[in-house]
Amino acid sequence: MIQVNDLNKWFGEFHVLKSLNLSVKRGERIVICGPSGSGKSTFIRCINHLEAHQRGQIEVDGVELNEDLKNIEAIRREVGMVFQHFNLFPHLSVLENCLLAPIWVRKTPRKEAIDTAMHYLERVRIPEQADKYPGQLSGGQQQRVAIARALCMQPKIMLFDEPTSALDPEMIKEVLDVMIELAGSGMTMLCVTHEMGFAKTVADRVIFMDGGEIVEEAPPSTFFSNPTQPRTQAFLKQILDH
Amino acid sequence: MIQVNDLNKWFGEFHVLKSLNLSVKRGERIVICGPSGSGKSTFIRCINHLEAHQRGQIEVDGVELNEDLKNIEAIRREVGMVFQHFNLFPHLSVLENCLLAPIWVRKTPRKEAIDTAMHYLERVRIPEQADKYPGQLSGGQQQRVAIARALCMQPKIMLFDEPTSALDPEMIKEVLDVMIELAGSGMTMLCVTHEMGFAKTVADRVIFMDGGEIVEEAPPSTFFSNPTQPRTQAFLKQILDH
Amino acid sequence: MESDGTPLRPGRPKPWNDPRVRAVVFQIIAALTVAWVGWTLFQNTISNMESRGISTGFGFLNSTAGFGIIMSLIEYDETMTYGRTFLVGLANTVLVSGLGILLATVVGFVMGVARLSSNWLVRKVALAYIEIFRNIPLLLQIFFWYFAVLGTLPGPRQAVNVGDVAFLSNRGIVLPKPIFEPGAWLIGAGLAAGLVVTFFMARWARRRQAATGEIFPVLPIGTVLILGLPLFGYLIQGGPVSWDIPALGGFNFRGGITAIPELGALLLALTLYTASFIAEIVRSGIESVSKGQTEAALALGLPPRRVLRLIIIPQAMRVIIPPLTSQYLNLTKNSSLAVAIGYPDLVNVFMGTTLNQTGQAVEIVAMTMAVYLSISLFISLLMNLYNRAVALKER
Amino acid sequence: ATLDDVRDAGQLRCGVSTGLPGFSQPDSDGNWTGIDVDTCRAVAAAVLGDAEAVEFVPLTAAERFTALQSGEIDMLSRNTTWTTTRDASLGLNFTGTNYYDGQGFLIDEGLGVDSAEQLDGAAVCVQAGTTTELNLADYFRANDMEFEAVVVDSSEASAQAFDNNRCDVLTSDTSQLAALRTQLSDPDGAVILPEVISKEPLGPVVRQGDDEWFNVVKWVLFGQINAEEYGISSANVDEMLESDNPNVARILGTEGNMGEILGLDDDFMVDVLTQIGNYGEMFERNVGPNTPIGLSRGVNELWTEGGILYAPPFR
Amino acid sequence: MAMHQPQPDLPPPVAERGALKWLRENLFSTWYNSVLTIVVGYWLLSTLIPLIDWAFISAVFNGDGPEACAPGAACWVFVQQRLGFFIYGFYPDELWWRPNLVFALFALAVVPQFLPIAAAIRKWLAIFGLTGLPVAAYFLIAGGHFGLESVDTSRWGGLMLTLILAYVGIIAALPIGTLLALGRRSEMPIIRGICVVFIEFWRAVPLITILFMASVMLPLFLPEGVTFDKLLRALVGITLFQSAYMAEVVRGGLQAIPKGQYEAAEALGLGYWRRMRLIILPQALKIVIPGIANTIISLFKDTTLVLIIGLFDLLGAVKSTLSDPAWDNVMAEGYLFVAFCFWVFCFGMSRYSHRLEKNLDTGHRS
Numbered sequence A, B: 001m002i003q004v005n006d007l008n009k010w011f012g013e014f015h016v017l018k019s020l021n022l023s024v025k026r027g028e029r030i031v032i033c034g035p036s037g038s039g040k041s042t043f044i045r046c047i048n049h050l051e052a053h054q055r056g057q058i059e060v061d062g063v064e065l066n067e068d069l070k071n072i073e074a075i076r077r078e079v080g081m082v083f084q085h086f087n088l089f090p091h092l093s094v095l096e097n098c099l100l101a102p103i104w105v106r107k108t109p110r111k112e113a114i115d116t117a118m119h120y121l122e123r124v125r126i127p128e129q130a131d132k133y134p135g136q137l138s139g140g141q142q143q144r145v146a147i148a149r150a151l152c153m154q155p156k157i158m159l160f161d162e163p164t165s166a167l168d169p170e171m172i173k174e175v176l177d178v179m180i181e182l183a184g185s186g187m188t189m190l191c192v193t194h195e196m197g198f199a200k201t202v203a204d205r206v207i208f209m210d211g212g213e214i215v216e217e218a219p220p221s222t223f224f225s226n227p228t229q230p231r232t233q234a235f236l237k238q239i240l241d242h
Numbered sequence C: 001m002e003s004d005g006t007p008l009r010p011g012r013p014k015p016w017n018d019p020r021v022r023a024v025v026f027q028i029i030a031a032l033t034v035a036w037v038g039w040t041l042f043q044n045t046i047s048n049m050e051s052r053g054i055s056t057g058f059g060f061l062n063s064t065a066g067f068g069i070i071m072s073l074i075e076y077d078e079t080m081t082y083g084r085t086f087l088v089g090l091a092n093t094v095l096v097s098g099l100g101i102l103l104a105t106v107v108g109f110v111m112g113v114a115r116l117s118s119n120w121l122v123r124k125v126a127l128a129y130i131e132i133f134r135n136i137p138l139l140l141q142i143f144f145w146y147f148a149v150l151g152t153l154p155g156p157r158q159a160v161n162v163g164d165v166a167f168l169s170n171r172g173i174v175l176p177k178p179i180f181e182p183g184a185w186l187i188g189a190g191l192a193a194g195l196v197v198t199f200f201m202a203r204w205a206r207r208r209q210a211a212t213g214e215i216f217p218v219l220p221i222g223t224v225l226i227l228g229l230p231l232f233g234y235l236i237q238g239g240p241v242s243w244d245i246p247a248l249g250g251f252n253f254r255g256g257i258t259a260i261p262e263l264g265a266l267l268l269a270l271t272l273y274t275a276s277f278i279a280e281i282v283r284s285g286i287e288s289v290s291k292g293q294t295e296a297a298l299a300l301g302l303p304p305r306r307v308l309r310l311i312i313i314p315q316a317m318r319v320i321i322p323p324l325t326s327q328y329l330n331l332t333k334n335s336s337l338a339v340a341i342g343y344p345d346l347v348n349v350f351m352g353t354t355l356n357q358t359g360q361a362v363e364i365v366a367m368t369m370a371v372y373l374s375i376s377l378f379i380s381l382l383m384n385l386y387n388r389a390v391a392l393k394e395r
Numbered sequence D: 001a002t003l004d005d006v007r008d009a010g011q012l013r014c015g016v017s018t019g020l021p022g023f024s025q026p027d028s029d030g031n032w033t034g035i036d037v038d039t040c041r042a043v044a045a046a047v048l049g050d051a052e053a054v055e056f057v058p059l060t061a062a063e064r065f066t067a068l069q070s071g072e073i074d075m076l077s078r079n080t081t082w083t084t085t086r087d088a089s090l091g092l093n094f095t096g097t098n099y100y101d102g103q104g105f106l107i108d109e110g111l112g113v114d115s116a117e118q119l120d121g122a123a124v125c126v127q128a129g130t131t132t133e134l135n136l137a138d139y140f141r142a143n144d145m146e147f148e149a150v151v152v153d154s155s156e157a158s159a160q161a162f163d164n165n166r167c168d169v170l171t172s173d174t175s176q177l178a179a180l181r182t183q184l185s186d187p188d189g190a191v192i193l194p195e196v197i198s199k200e201p202l203g204p205v206v207r208q209g210d211d212e213w214f215n216v217v218k219w220v221l222f223g224q225i226n227a228e229e230y231g232i233s234s235a236n237v238d239e240m241l242e243s244d245n246p247n248v249a250r251i252l253g254t255e256g257n258m259g260e261i262l263g264l265d266d267d268f269m270v271d272v273l274t275q276i277g278n279y280g281e282m283f284e285r286n287v288g289p290n291t292p293i294g295l296s297r298g299v300n301e302l303w304t305e306g307g308i309l310y311a312p313p314f315r
Numbered sequence E: 001m002a003m004h005q006p007q008p009d010l011p012p013p014v015a016e017r018g019a020l021k022w023l024r025e026n027l028f029s030t031w032y033n034s035v036l037t038i039v040v041g042y043w044l045l046s047t048l049i050p051l052i053d054w055a056f057i058s059a060v061f062n063g064d065g066p067e068a069c070a071p072g073a074a075c076w077v078f079v080q081q082r083l084g085f086f087i088y089g090f091y092p093d094e095l096w097w098r099p100n101l102v103f104a105l106f107a108l109a110v111v112p113q114f115l116p117i118a119a120a121i122r123k124w125l126a127i128f129g130l131t132g133l134p135v136a137a138y139f140l141i142a143g144g145h146f147g148l149e150s151v152d153t154s155r156w157g158g159l160m161l162t163l164i165l166a167y168v169g170i171i172a173a174l175p176i177g178t179l180l181a182l183g184r185r186s187e188m189p190i191i192r193g194i195c196v197v198f199i200e201f202w203r204a205v206p207l208i209t210i211l212f213m214a215s216v217m218l219p220l221f222l223p224e225g226v227t228f229d230k231l232l233r234a235l236v237g238i239t240l241f242q243s244a245y246m247a248e249v250v251r252g253g254l255q256a257i258p259k260g261q262y263e264a265a266e267a268l269g270l271g272y273w274r275r276m277r278l279i280i281l282p283q284a285l286k287i288v289i290p291g292i293a294n295t296i297i298s299l300f301k302d303t304t305l306v307l308i309i310g311l312f313d314l315l316g317a318v319k320s321t322l323s324d325p326a327w328d329n330v331m332a333e334g335y336l337f338v339a340f341c342f343w344v345f346c347f348g349m350s351r352y353s354h355r356l357e358k359n360l361d362t363g364h365r366s
């Protein structure tokens, strides 16, 4: 589904991503963790080309990601993304937020789009908020709307960039529940998160990044119980203590 | 040092402070707590006449507080105040913030004022930030500057209005440390705070306000272990659970 | 991966889908279009001017103008050149804009502060003033002051007489003109001395405050010095100034200095109009300083007037200055409405009469626009410098 | 070429004054009247056969040459004085004179001034961008007098300023002074001083470099003057068409090809004369003694009658 | 310790209540406030009373001509007698129904915006006002089609012309300004450069020099024979001038939109123009409503400058009748009438913008 070869990226002089290699199969669920500034966000933002990479190849669902606008558009249609700060459109109602992309990008008839949207809003358990505006919702609700919005495009892959880190503790759970359910339904997922409970429950693989490199890559069972790299051990110690 | 008799205040039709009586001796440290809206802030703001009262008497250091500008100025010179939101002057450097009042109010020579200011900046442990601007400091650092600024006037009494409630948890400690040290040096202090640890450590008396009244007044040992009033009990239960 | 040393590069997209190629092509098209439009306009103008026999070039600036101008800050009579009329117009524009900026600032600040007054009546009067004056076109206000108000003033023979030395009539305000006689240098010297002494006194006061903490009342003493020393010089020399007192002679007042009514009307309108905007800017600037700042300053024991000077004003100024500058720019541009009532500003004298006498429209309009462009660029430059100087230091 | 442009547009764009009674003045319905306006209409009648096919473009004195130079208007008929500079360096051509004028002064009777030589120190209202402005400066300098020029941008405004007593004297061409006097709140309280300080031949103007159009405008006016000389008027054109007088026949196009060589129809003067009339009619109708302006013909009389109107012959 | 009894709420002391308190706090709080109140109050009364008397009480509102007026009182008869000219300029009397119809359509589009009517209806009316109305108005007022007699633009005038200039200017300046603002924030340096130069040029020069160029010099710059209507040129001048101001206002709004909004839209697969149209501009424009309103108001006021190039807008129409010797000294009345018209429109617009700002506020915290 996703094929990353020798991915390199620089911000000016600063080498953020150093020769990353990763291959994700359909339906796989990957959790990426690592200290702040290690390039996790940059990495997954490369996958739907919110950041351009300078060397290496990314192939998503068989399409190579380069500067070609056609390819970028094709890939973005298949890849949904959820941000740390929700980034809902405050001037549109919850429902309109969910309709926007299906109508304008997929050119779905409005009626049909509404049905899909309501379906996903139900799935994230807030169908009753459809006519409210994002500003009127709590953080957890907003993030669930953001997930529904991404799902409405019926993407093959979902990217999550620390979806719970801007939330209050009570709200984290409601969002994680939705994500776990989603994982259960067989969606291919790439998820940057520090919620180790979530990683343990749903991840097929956990990737640990530091200094722009993939330091360790393992199934959660081995990753948590038996990390091989000292950097991973240090990180896990710190994070599990907290 | 402070003598409050039958203090009453209204905001329009709303009776905020109802017949408060309080007497504070030199060197005493009082902590005021109570639910939101109970009039704590209003009360201590009355003491340096940031709010005018309509009935009753306040005497600070032997001077009666009324509409007389001379008295007000005299009292404000002796009473330092630290606000929840720091209220540093953003257009002046940290040092200038500390020099302002000594130079313009106390008419201290500049050199001398600088010495005092550096002394107190050292005491709040940020002498190295003297030439930075408030906007360049973290919240905790800003609050410590605010304390130093008030101390530079060498006041006889310090008022604190929830000095830590706008701070991140890591920063609360650094500010409380400074306050505890200050309490140790024998300063008369009136402190609105919900930091019960602080109250237990330094307070001579804890005052509990609700609905504009002083409901309970006791040394911390009795206050926390043995509150007499049901309202106090309810409040303590809630706050200590958290 | 099969790494044979050559780094993997993202594949090259098809050129028509490559955003970089698109951007370059798009920009080239845009640049060419603009260049083409510019070139065509230029060509058209040249060929039109040629085919219509219009002479070109700036040689006309050296020809004799031959017409009179009612008001001139620099020496001018009709035997001088068109180049001179340009300068006369420019000076008049600068005069009316400068005075306008000064007055509008004063009125605007007063009204802006009045908007925040604790006095209900004052607040409402200021509000009414602002809402009325900024919602009526400036041109209309100019006409109103010129025709409906100043137009009703009496003629010179019935002029309003202020102590036989100053007169107000529909020919303007006539004031006595000082004529300096030999001893008058002492007055100037007194003024200079007053300024210098005040300057050094301010420095001394600052140093003394730093050393001893004593605050010295520089402002009142400085004012006394600056006004008093020249007066002293005047008295010592036994009044070495004689006044050219205007007197009614023939048609009009002779002697004295005249401020023509066109200037008055323009100035009134520009001031009141711009001040209504400045008042709002000042109000929002002051309101932008949070209440906590005042409270903190009061709690430190600073008296209210010092709070204003040391805390509120410096912070409000950062918010006020940028929009204030654009009001200054607007005022300067609006002074060109002078043409509607015949005040001899740049547009009136140069783009009006001079253009008409010489017919060199393109050159003259270009010169006029260049003047306004440079004023605007100059002011923007100053503003950027100021902004950089006062920008809040943030993390 | 302008002639073709006008024909294509079906309309003549003619620059006139923003408002000067007797010369060009709109009434409250926007209908224009005046001798300058009729001059435009005559050209329209000659070229397009319809005296009403004119778009009047009101211009201030300061705008007029720029508007003509730029091609904004096809011809300018706006009490414009014929001078060397204008003819030579502004790129314009004067096609003739439709009113011989001279600059004078209008003053409040109450001031008791009876000669322009007593005007030392006066505030003088004058229109911007006119020869008047220049003559004024010359005259005062020549007589070693001082003055204050209150420059306004239109003749109405100058009358208004004078009426409001913004100035002591109003200077302009005497014909204009007569016209403007009618606009004052107290017309009888103002007198025109006897001095005429300049020659002001006023006439229509076209751009340089288009000789065909220059000729058309020139010969329409000459045609009107000739018509008056030979007694052809709007009342008797039809009879005159039968006339044996070769001069009359050439003017009316029944003989010769005067129209054709000008690029017009041969009978172009018939259109002009039926719709506008000859010069005398134009004068009487707009500024003559029976109008509120009340000017006598004076020098604007035909040369045969002691005036200086002398049009070259149609031949 | 005894059980604490909550104390009852007491009413505030007398000095804290009622009119007395209001007076004391608002007018006589300190000695200098009292002096100020008295001085300003006296000044107000002494100017307002004669003014009101002049303008309303002894003023003459109805009559047939100048004779009806009384000295020392406003002569509104003048306005009443010339109202037709002030509103329609030289537009032929028998065709006044055409502009009237346009005014009615305009009212239909605008007035409901202030009324509590279903939002959907308001929206459609607003859309009609921005698209259908100008087209309909053009065909109605200019004529020349559908059997309507054509009326040349030189005969348009008065309030009608003012409104046409302002309305068309507003409708055109907003999109042009928005494009310029987008251009100025573009990543393409040449596009950005062009927009910057364009914006700064128009902002730096006085409008009347632009109008002068547009009205008498334009043919110099164009190929021979190409001309436009004078009104159209004035309109283009005003529009471009205000577009530059509009561009700066909109740019402020664009800068205020957080980067996350751009990214979220991009991640959903929306292209540049859709991103701008659907996500960024609706938010940016909403933020800068006050700035847009100010620009629109100043555009409206600036339409008076066409007087200088010889168009008879409302001010021009009134000013030209003031020189009529039949009416003695009605200057103040004439100008006050114009001032009142402009004031009503400008003040109305600024109120409306406040309202709009509130209505559009969807209470977003983010």
Ligand SMILES: Nc1ncnc2c1ncn2[C@@H]1O[C@H](COP(=O)(O)OP(=O)(O)OP(=O)(O)O)[C@@H](O)[C@H]1O
Binding pocket: A011, A014, A016, A034, A035, A036, A037, A038, A039, A040, A041, A042, A043
């Ligand atoms: N647009 C940018 N320009 C320059 N440097 C950038 C940019 N975006 C990110 N960086 C830098 O790249 C590095 C990696 O950033 P990234 O956001 O990917 O880290 P992260 O692992 O997601 O960290 P966090 O857990 O804090 O989100 C950081 O050092 C950051 O400062």
Ligand SMILES: Nc1ncnc2c1ncn2[C@@H]1O[C@H](COP(=O)(O)OP(=O)(O)OP(=O)(O)O)[C@@H](O)[C@H]1O
Binding pocket: B011, B014, B016, B034, B035, B036, B037, B038, B039, B040, B041, B042, B043
């Ligand atoms: N300026 C004011 N005008 C009117 N009412 C006010 C004003 N300031 C405070 N109040 C009201 O007075 C009551 C007491 O306010 P105060 O700020 O003293 O409470 P507090 O105990 O400090 O609460 P918190 O813990 O939230 O700071 C509140 O109900 C508040 O709404």
Ligand SMILES: [Mg+2]
Binding pocket: A040, A041, A042, A162
């Ligand atoms: Mg990140």
Ligand SMILES: [Mg+2]
Binding pocket: B040, B041, B042, B161, B162
């Ligand atoms: Mg509080």
